[in-house]
Amino acid sequence: MNIRAYCCSAVLLAVMLIVAGCSSVRQSITTQQEARVDTSAAQKIKEINRDRALSHFIEGAVNDAKGEYAKAVAEYEKAKEYDPSPAIYYAISRDYALLGKFPQAAQAARECVRLDSTNIIYRENLASIYLSALEADKAIKEYEEIVRIDSNYTSGWFSLARLCQATKPLRALEIYDRILDRSGEDWEVLYQTAEIYSSLGRFSEAAERYKRMLEIDPSNRILQRQLAETYSRAGNIKEAIKILERILETEEDNPEALATLADIYLEQREYERALALYQRLLTQAQNHPEIQLRIGVAYFGQIQRDSTFLAKAKPIFEKLSKQAPNDWRPYWYLSMIAATEKNDSLAQHYVQRVTQLAEWNGDAWWYLGTVYLDKGEYKTLLEAMEQARKSIPKDFRVYLLRGLAFSRLEQPEQAIVELRHALQLKPDDLNSISSLALTLDGLKRFAESDSLYEHALEIDPKYHLVLNNYSYSMAERGVQLERALEMSLQAVAAEPDNAAYLDTAGWIYFKMGKFEEAKRYIARAIDVGGASATVYEHMGDVYFKLGQKDLAEQFWKHALGMNGANQALREKLSRGTL
Numbered sequence: 001m002n003i004r005a006y007c008c009s010a011v012l013l014a015v016m017l018i019v020a021g022c023s024s025v026r027q028s029i030t031t032q033q034e035a036r037v038d039t040s041a042a043q044k045i046k047e048i049n050r051d052r053a054l055s056h057f058i059e060g061a062v063n064d065a066k067g068e069y070a071k072a073v074a075e076y077e078k079a080k081e082y083d084p085s086p087a088i089y090y091a092i093s094r095d096y097a098l099l100g101k102f103p104q105a106a107q108a109a110r111e112c113v114r115l116d117s118t119n120i121i122y123r124e125n126l127a128s129i130y131l132s133a134l135e136a137d138k139a140i141k142e143y144e145e146i147v148r149i150d151s152n153y154t155s156g157w158f159s160l161a162r163l164c165q166a167t168k169p170l171r172a173l174e175i176y177d178r179i180l181d182r183s184g185e186d187w188e189v190l191y192q193t194a195e196i197y198s199s200l201g202r203f204s205e206a207a208e209r210y211k212r213m214l215e216i217d218p219s220n221r222i223l224q225r226q227l228a229e230t231y232s233r234a235g236n237i238k239e240a241i242k243i244l245e246r247i248l249e250t251e252e253d254n255p256e257a258l259a260t261l262a263d264i265y266l267e268q269r270e271y272e273r274a275l276a277l278y279q280r281l282l283t284q285a286q287n288h289p290e291i292q293l294r295i296g297v298a299y300f301g302q303i304q305r306d307s308t309f310l311a312k313a314k315p316i317f318e319k320l321s322k323q324a325p326n327d328w329r330p331y332w333y334l335s336m337i338a339a340t341e342k343n344d345s346l347a348q349h350y351v352q353r354v355t356q357l358a359e360w361n362g363d364a365w366w367y368l369g370t371v372y373l374d375k376g377e378y379k380t381l382l383e384a385m386e387q388a389r390k391s392i393p394k395d396f397r398v399y400l401l402r403g404l405a406f407s408r409l410e411q412p413e414q415a416i417v418e419l420r421h422a423l424q425l426k427p428d429d430l431n432s433i434s435s436l437a438l439t440l441d442g443l444k445r446f447a448e449s450d451s452l453y454e455h456a457l458e459i460d461p462k463y464h465l466v467l468n469n470y471s472y473s474m475a476e477r478g479v480q481l482e483r484a485l486e487m488s489l490q491a492v493a494a495e496p497d498n499a500a501y502l503d504t505a506g507w508i509y510f511k512m513g514k515f516e517e518a519k520r521y522i523a524r525a526i527d528v529g530g531a532s533a534t535v536y537e538h539m540g541d542v543y544f545k546l547g548q549k550d551l552a553e554q555f556w557k558h559a560l561g562m563n564g565a566n567q568a569l570r571e572k573l574s575r576g577t578l
Contacts, residue, residue, distance in 0.1 A: 053083035060091060069095040086115040090122055093129060102133035120146050120153065127159075139163055154183060161192070169196045187216050194230075203234035221247060225260050232264050240264055253284055255291045266298055274298075282316075289324050292316055300333055303340065310337060328357035332364065344371065355384075359391035362398075369401040378405040396425035400432050407439055415439050428459055434466050441473050449473065464494035464501070472504045475511045484508050492521075499525040503535045510538065515545045533562035537569055544578055 060075035076092045089112035096105035109126040116122055127142035143160035147153060161175035176193045180186060190213045197206035210227040217223060224243055231240035241264060247257040262277035278295050299313035314337050320330040335350035348371050354364040365388040372381035382405050388398045403418035419436040426432065437452035453470040456463060468491040474484035488505040495501055506521030522539045525531050540555030556573050560566060572578065 049082040053079040053081075053085075053088070055079075056082070057088060057091070060095075064091075064095065069098045073099070084115075086112045086119065086122060089115065090125060093125060097129050097132060102129060105129045106133065118149050120150060120156070123149075124156075124159075131163075136163055136167070140168075154179060158189070165192065165196060169200060172196055185212060185216060187213055190216075198230065198233075203230050204236070206230050207234055207236070207239075221251075221254070221257075225256055228257075228264075229260055232260075232267070237264065237268060255281060255284065255288055259291055259294050263294075263298060266302070271302075289320055289327070292320055293329060296320065296330075296333060300337070310340065313337065326357060328354045328361065328364075331357070332361075335367070347371070355388075362388075362392050362395040365392065365395070366397045366401070369397070373401065373404060373408075376408070378408050381405045394425060396422040396429060396432065398422075399425065400429070400435065403432075403435055403439070407435070412439050412443055430456055430460060430463055430466065433459075434463075434469060437466075438469055441469070446473070446477065462490065462494070464491040467491040467494075468498075468501045468504050471508060475504065475508045478511055481508060481512050485512070497528045499528050499531045499535060502528065503531070503538060506542070507538055510542055510545070515542055518542045519546065533559040533566065536562065537566075541578060549576070 056075045056079035060072040060079065063069070063072035063075060073092055073095045076088055076095070080088045080092065089108045093105045093108035093112060096102070096108060106126065106129050109122070109129050112122045113119075113126055123142050123146050127139040127146075130136070130139040130142065140160065140163045143156055143163060146156040147160060150156065157175055157179050161172045161179070164172040164175065173193055173196055176189050176196075179189050180193075183189075190209045194206045194209035194213070197203070197209060207227060207230040210223060210230055214220065214223055214227060224247055228240040228243040231237070231243070241261065244257050244261040244264070247254055248261070251257065258277055258281050262274045262281065265271075265274035265277065278298065281291055281295055293316075296313050296316035299309045299316065302309040303313065313333070317330040317333045317337070320327065321334065324330070331350045331353040335347045335354065338344075338347035338350060348368065351364050351368045351371070354361055355368060358364065365384070368384055369381055369388070372378070372384060382402060385398050385402045385405070388395070392398060399418045399422035403415045403422060406412070406415035406418060416436065416439055419432055419439065422429065422432040423436065433452050433456045437449045437456070440446075440449040440452070450470075450473075453466055453473070456466040457470070460466075467487040471484040471488040471491070474480050475488075485505070485508045488501070488508050491501045492498070492505050502521050502525035506518045506525065509515070509518035509521060519539075519542045522535060522542060525535050526539065536555050536559035540552045540559065542552075543549070543555060544552035553573065553576070556569060560569050560573065563569070
């Protein structure tokens with residue numbers, strides 16, 4: 001090989017390698033410089049976005065301070081575009097909640113929690129929004145998660161217990177006891193557990209909690225009286241009386257203690273002692289309406305046992321109605337006293353006053369509606385229930401009464417609408433089921449009516465009204481007569497003097513061709529009184545089948561006199577045969 005040529009080649013290769021090396025180094029330096037430029041630009045953009053977000057956030061906070069929540073939300077939404085941080089979602093959710101827009105508030109709060117799932121404040125905010133939207137179960141789940149995140153968070157445990165109290169009382173008790181174990185005796189926690197035990201009817205355990213509360217606050221008279229009342233409910237009368245007598249040793253005219261002791265004596269049927277205390281109370285409680293009301297209620301509760309209590313209760317409520325004319329309670333008891341005295345118009349007057357003062361009182365509307373129904377004032381009933389519907393739209397009794405009114409006005413289709421609404425609100429109400437079944441039966445929609453009757457009997461196989469109505473429907477159609485008779489006789493056994501029930505049994509016997517048995521039951525229906533025109537017509541049909549046509553005609557004429565609109569009966573009389 002030419003050495004000169006080799007040396008030249010080696011030098012060239014070395015130069016090429018150096019050049020390549022230098023080029024690589026230059027490229028590496030250039031890349032790093034560009035990266036630094038890119039990072040710097042991204043950081044700058046990020047800082048600009050944060051500044052913009054902060055500007056909108058501050059503007060939102062200013063609007064919040066002014067109470068302009070809609071404007072604040074608009075600013076927070078702009079801030080979120082530049083910096084979608086959990087803090088901004090938190091602010092948005094709170095303002096939507098203040099605006100009453102709970103779906104939007106919940107959506108923002110959920111996103112806030114998603115971005116920072118361990119932040120207790122964010123989860124409490126979401127729970128609060130769920131509660132405002134009446135979604136307690138979802139709020140409970142949030143607090144369950146909160147105490148999982150921080151098991152030492154006492155406030156979270158307490159909130160969880162309060163939420164569970166209505167629907168999960170045993171879970172609430174478990175949590176409250178856990179708080180007591182950790183934090184020691186706490187008056188509020190003991191009170192809540194006592195209330196739960198009382199609501200569950202576990203009065204001995206409730207009394208034990210009230211007793212522990214008294215150890216914290218031994219001079220609390222209200223609590224002492226509460227403990228006495230709870231002991232009484234638990235059947236520990238001796239302890240109850242002992243506490244009350246101890247109060248009266250130092251405060252002999254304490255009206256609440258006197259009233260509670262009198263109530264206990266009354267429940268124990270120690271009437272003389274109770275009356276003596278009530279009389280003493282009446283003398284000293286002239287300006288104490290609540291105590292007077294309590295005495296009046298106690299007297300009213302004894303009317304069935306001793307009618308002389310009516311004369312004692314009535315003047316108390318009359319006096320209270322003048323002392324406190326805007327208190328609905330005296331009028332309520334006066335209405336029941338008037339009804340007991342058979343003074344229906346006065347009872348109606350008092351109940352109307354109750355509906356004016358306490359529009360939420362469903363019992364008062366129901367009583368008033370049944371009065372109108374019994375008097376046949378169906379249009380007035382519909383007007384009253386229209387008012388009631390505005391005040392208590394979820395009380396099924398409003399729609400039941402409207403359905404009955406439309407039925408009596410011979411508007412069955414409208415009656416069906418109202419009765420179905422009643423059943424939507426209370427699916428297992430037997431009155432609504434039987435009324436709807438009867439209405440459908442009248443329209444010959446037997447598949448629907450039979451289904452309702454069967455459903456009613458699944459709920460209560462001994463419900464005599466359904467037993468009677470269903471068996472009569474079967475008799476009219478001539479189907480399942482043996483079963484119909486069995487049901488009918490059960491209804492008669494439940495109410496032996498019910499003319500309608502007796503007539504149904506007789507009519508089933510008639511359909512079975514057992515005319516002597518039919519005669520016996522229908523005759524009893526007439527004898528007990530209150531028989532309808534249909535009963536007299538049925539008796540005429542029975543006599544016709546027995547070959548006693550004169551008697552048949554006599555009963556048919558009597559039935560037609562009671563119901564002149566019965567064209568079918570008129571034709572029957574005209575032709576002198578069935």
